[in-house]
Amino acid sequence: NILVSLMGFSPETTVITTHVVRPERVLIVLSGKAEQSFDRAYGFLSKMLSHARIHQVQVDPIDPTDIYNKVKGFVDTY
Numbered sequence: 119n120i121l122v123s124l125m126g127f128s129p130e131t132t133v134i135t136t137h138v139v140r141p142e143r144v145l146i147v148l149s150g151k152a153e154q155s156f157d158r159a160y161g162f163l164s165k166m167l168s169h170a171r172i173h174q175v176q177v178d179p180i181d182p183t184d185i186y187n188k189v190k191g192f193v194d195t196y
Contacts (some may be wrong), residue, residue: 120145122189125152129159143171144195145192149179175178 121141123132125148144163148156155187156174163172175192178184 119143120193122147122193124148125155125159127152127155129162132159133162136163139168143167143173143196145189146172146174147177147185147189148174150176171188 119139119141119144121136121139122145123135125132125146132144132146144167146156146159160172173192175188177188
């Protein structure tokens with residue numbers, strides 16, 4: 119199973135949800151402005167999942183087509 123998490127400026131939701139759900143993979147969807155949040159989250163996520171199971175994709179946060187296409191592309195790969 120894959121957890122898809124939309125990350126803003128607070129990484130707590132992604133970290134807590136990953137801890138509770140225990141997915142096989144995590145895909146974090148973020149804009150360029152949320153890179154620091156991803157870095158903070160990664161420190162916690164890497165204690166729960168291997169590096170190969172934590173993924174990120176940067177999207178245009180106001181373009182739903184970009185978000186959909188990138189998430190679908192990732193899900194189709196796995």
